[in-house]
Amino acid sequence: MTVFIAILSRTAKALLTLLAIAVLNFFLIHAAPGDPAVVLAGEAGAADPQMIEQLRERFGLDQPFHVQLGKYVWGILQLDLGYSFRQGAPVIDLIADRLPATLLLTLTAFVISLVFGIALGVAAAARVGRASDSALTTLALLFYATPLYWAALMAVLVFSVWLGWLPGFGYETVGASYSGFARVLDIAKHLVLPALTLGLFFMAVYMRMTRASMLEVSTADFVKTAKAKGLSGPAIRRRHILRNAILPVVTLAGLQAGQLVGGAVLTETVFAWPGIGRLMFESLAARDYNTILGVFLVSAAMVILFNIVTDIVYRIVDPRIGARA
């Protein structure tokens, strides 16, 4: 019950935050130089003032700023993200088209980074001071220091171009019209490289965090208690240290969801992944206001969702939180 109430109150706060984000971004994006009507007219091949005026009228850009803002906010309150004039479709449809790809990519990367990060962190902590620990921590440091896009480029070069093991870009084999399991397999193959490169950096983060946290918890008094009970080393690590050490990692992971979603812009660009990050980047150059704003809102909502999920996980793992609230 308390969990439910806590989530309810968080959601209420989250909705306010989202609205604030919408307003702020509206200001930001409209402050950018460049008129979407001119861009669109340019794309049409030739522009004369008459056409630009037509376009401005259609976009509602001829109206005063506060009217535009008011209309936008009013639309948002009705879950209407506006219309993309450049793409000729409602923004919500554009995003709905692209969102599954982004969700698949970020969630996979999230899970990969969390699972492998924690596993490697535990392994390193168990071998602390030994050569294998140094090797693992050095590796993590390297991952941490490697630019995401560079790793992506190198991965494509090696695994796709030289070795030919995995497709280097795209979401699925176009026109292969696979169905059922074959399609899942096909998408999974395309997913490997982008998810890995996106997850690599965060894997390093979680690994270092897990290792540090494991080492810190292993000096806790209750670990001494467990030893005094006659538990074996692995049992202590599993039952006592890991469970306590994982809490800060989960918190951090939830907080970093925003970076993960942002990092998807780079990954989606290099791997031609048809997600919302790329949609935003492309819309930016065209000053496709509504689409940029829509993507921002949706990705902020994703961040909040990640946060709420980690919060729930935290509450499940840690009995103290729910009771205290």
Add this chain to the structure above:
Amino acid sequence: MWKRFSSNRPALVGVVLLIAVIAVALLAPVLFPNGPWKMVQRPFLMPMAVDGLPLGTDTLGRDVAAQLAYGAQVSLLVGLVSTLVALLIGVPLGALAGFYGGYVDEGAMRFTEFFQTIPNFALAIVLVAIFEPTLASITLAIAIVSWPPVARLVRAEVMSVRRREFVDAARLAGLSKPRILLTQVLPNTVSPIIVMASLMVATAILLESSLSFLGLGDPNALSWGYMIGAARTVIRSAWWLSFFPGLAIIITVLALNLIGEGLNDALNPHLRQRGQKP
């Protein structure tokens, strides 16, 4: 503290690497008086293929070694200045929130959370695009997306220091609140801030390179990310054009991380002992 730091071999490696990078950056105008943009030879020369061009030439026949050296200037400058700006935003905000609590805290933290909810790289892209890519706008954008963790850290530190008894003693001495914050509380939060700052410089360098890679770099200031972005299309035929700047980024970021960890161990001796030989 220096003793503890200097006994940490990885941290020393970090210092040596960073000094090397800084030296190259400072000496760039001496080593390469022609600047990084001068077209000096045929394009796409392999490293060592021609004397005097140890790292080869790029797509326009410019000296890659010169570009790396000048790129170091830009990367370090952006990394340092953006971190400073982020500190200038985050430290006061976090300090006020942590020290005064109540509505100040609530307001400041809402503000911070708000910025953390916006995916930061996406925000940086939009900011740079809006202000147009110049060194100043890139630096500012990186600062704007980097300060929230600073504010959170400073707030937490201030809150914990504020509860220490010497702060009560200072209040009993009749010191004003701003003075207590400035002279008693903040000096005691410096160590974790320094550690975080050193790691932030590393992150800022990565961010700058990512922006440049996407074409949002300052076209008049050659940076490593800019080089990789420019060379990305020829990665198959001229691997060295993206490889060396990538390596330079890795080395610099690695060095900063090693230093950051070394500082952390040296400044927080309690944490240092976990698991290692005391």
Add this chain to the structure above:
Amino acid sequence: MTYLKTTTFLIAAALAAPLAAQQSGGRLDIVVQPEPPGLMMGLLQNGPTQLVAGDIYESLLRYDSDLSPMPSLAKEWEISEDGLTYTFHLNEGVLWHDGTPFTAEDVVFSADVFLRETHARLRASLAYVDSITAPDDLTVVFQLREPFGPFINAFEAGTMPIVPKHIYDGTDYANNEMNATPIGTGPFKFQEWVKGSHIHLVKNEDYYIDGLPYLDEVFYRVIPDAASRAVAFETGEVDVLPGGSVENWDVPRLTELEGVCSTGKGWEFFAPLAWMWMNNREGPTSDVRFRQAVMYAMDRNFVKDVVWNGFGTVATGPVASATNFYTNEVTQYDYNPDKAKELLAEMGYDGETVRILPLPYGETWQRWAEAVRQNLNEAGINAEIDSSDVAGWNEKTSQWDYDLAFTYLYQYGDPALGVSRNYTMDQIQKGSPWNNVEGYENPELDKKWKAAASMVTPEERAAAYAEIQKEIVDDAPVAWLQELEFPTIYRCEIQDLVTTAIGVNDGLRDAWIEQ
């Protein structure tokens, strides 16, 4: 003297009848970059849209690489001797993709109603047109007010796409739901569009020329990253890289691969010419000596050889060599930094910084700007690059907020269609990046441009344009750089891919795959 020209073509189908060697079937994967904003060609005339929709929509004519008209929806046509009446005879049995018969009314609706409202570039040509009528279902007559030499070049698919009247008449064109599933008369039908991934077209089984098209289906693949596009071609995922879809540095590597062919043809109609706008209104660029100095300072051959990897030709003036009425008898601006320095000294250049605005179309253009900046710096001009994205570039050029700005424009086969618009005073209008953006004012030349457009015989026009070119090159209102060449790269088993002056844009009708 009266001049009569009647052109009559035999039924095209007979000429294009399938030869024994041509094989039906197969699928083609073509890169489209960037992803088009939409496919309704009557509303959007940008490159990507035309690349895809050029196979869905058709116009009355097509043009061969010498820019001579060929039949398309019109099987034959006549131009009256006074150059005022254009009569087109349409093919019989043409169906829209939804099965509705295509008639002359559709042509009248498209040219006179729909495109007048939506197509700015055609609107300029339509200004010469007095009336468009359909005497019967298979005949269309364009009546001009005064002679307009280039009018015969206006019937290309991108210039005058024929749209279905039964779908658009009386609707709000821009918001018509059918824009998402375009209906044309072309050889391929729209099947599906997965945003961010691909557009799928399938063979039009009811196409009015028997046996065409040969291909079963076409996928236009959206791959946002130039390097990935190259990889896609190498790994066999795509078969055709239209011009400009990979960076120039990758072209030699890709064309050297086994079984890969390339061609520079298929751009004659557009004849893209690149130059830098130089702001004639203010700053150092308002001084003709400075502008000439810029021309001398640039090593344009280096750019052609290195940045463009040898593709293209250094431009001599405002008209591209593929465009009608080109002449090279003008002042040549060879690379000569010393001459540039002399001119700068003569004008007393004070070192004021000039901003170079590159075209935000990828690495090639960025490198080009860097090379120019270096050239200018070495000649003693303080230049720095002003960076911007597409929207910013549009804004700055159309609002005249620049010193030097890269651009390239299509010429559409005739100086009156694609060249004069950039140099006459009536084209000085804020808000468009495609007109006389540099602010060049020369009333004498304006008169000559106008006269040349209305002359009836090609010989007269050629002489007039030669004079114009000679004069304007000395004024250097803009810095002409290069005639661009965008090689199309494809697998050699694909035959007849590029057969017209707009290449891949409408080439799939005749393309086939050798098994």
Add this chain to the structure above:
Amino acid sequence: MTTLAIEHLTIGLPPGADRPFATEDVSFTIDKGQILCVVGESGSGKSMTANALMGLLPPGVTVKAGRALFQDQDVLRLPEPQKQALRGARIAMIFQEPMTALNPLMRIGDQITEVFAAHNLYSPAERRMRALTLVREVGLPDPEKIIRAYPFQLSGGQRQRAMIAMALALEPDLLIADEPTTALDVTTQAQILRLVLDLRDRRGMAVMFITHDFGVVAEIADTVIVMREGRVVERGAAAQVLGDPQHEYTRRLLDAIPTGRLPPARPKADTPALEIKGLRKIYRTGGGLFRPVREVRAVDDVSLTVGRGEVLGLVGESGSGKSTLGRTAVRLVTPDGGQVLVGGVDLAALSEQDLRAQRHKVQMVFQDPYASLNPRQRIMGALTDGPIQKGVPRAQAQARARDLLEIVGLGADAARRFPHEFSGGQRQRIGIARALAMDPDLIIADEAVSALDVSIQAQVLDLLRDLRDRLNLSILFITHDLRVAAQLCDRIAVMQKGKLVEIGTVHDIFLSPRQDYTRQLLAAVPGGGWAHDAGLPA
């Protein structure tokens, strides 16, 4: 019958420590059914001995020499699997901090049954049964509920009982208890001590009980060893060591212990230095969109007076509100009602601005010597900030600071140094000097000696007593330890749950307490009986 025999145990510290050995040549034995108390101050090596037995030595600390014979096996030399089998089963251990010694994320029941699981004993159902029995045996209420509870849902005493249940699970022959009652309130401590005694009697196990408190020793020890800097300085039967200490160090320790020996009564002062009238402070927690507000009445209508030159002791268990009262009296906490009158000025009613001008009137000496000095400020700064703020010229303030440092026994040179260069006791002296530097009407000492080792504690108490006499100081002395209060105070006020229970002269409170609660507190003081036996005023 000997359960454990330690012979010549020497434990080496890593290089760089303040001395080479944690323990040197330590020998002792514990018989079946016997309780051995190991007594010593911090750093004496008493815990290291226990940790060595359990194989819980920190990294870098190693056994250099000696044997520990347990059932004829040298447990120090056993291979790890056998040590593991021994731990929890034959030798069990409980720790000082019940707050941290239990895994916060595991239910109590699971933590108990884990002992059986670790030694592969019994079926899950039987483990649960046995856990219930154990929980009942250590006197925890509502066993069914307790084994499903998480540690944070239990009080400190309950947690320590749960720890003991775990330790007893497999009926060990030896129980090692490392300061198990130090973190507990006196009344709870008394209960736990009784439980240990009780279990020893019923099970007949040997107990090694580590403590720094001779009061505790008096309560439960059969035999005693006293350790100092890693060596055993005295050993013997409890009565003998307490009654007739041989070694000079033991004597010093015993002398230092505030035994409840009552000082002679002093004449009562008439002018009040501090008057507290009807003081109230309520803490509200929670509150928010969906949460109810919870109220804790930390100080509930308390009135008392501290006379000029008087030391008033304020005693109570944790949560009694005594610290809040002290902090309210200096206006570190703003009260919800009532008055705090110092020299006729009501501190509680002043604005923040006016308050700063009046701050110097009441000063405080804090509990934690490590937190009460700014680590980044020289001592001189700490001692002169306040006076300079008050308007004293800098040179004069500095001269006065040097004088004060002399007075508290540190020497004027201390002014130039940083806090980390001083020990805990020295820092507490600096804290006192800092308070004196403001020339306050009243000093509030909040658990000012609680964090110190007994011998240091005695020195600081001596200093306070000395200052009181020399400077005629008025002190509100807050402590949880009745014995400490007895040593220094003229009068004692007892607080419980925010209310003032009883106030009176030391003699009245100790010898004729009127309230039940006061009597309970007095009864719970460890070694109370022994102190009386030792011929103190009764």
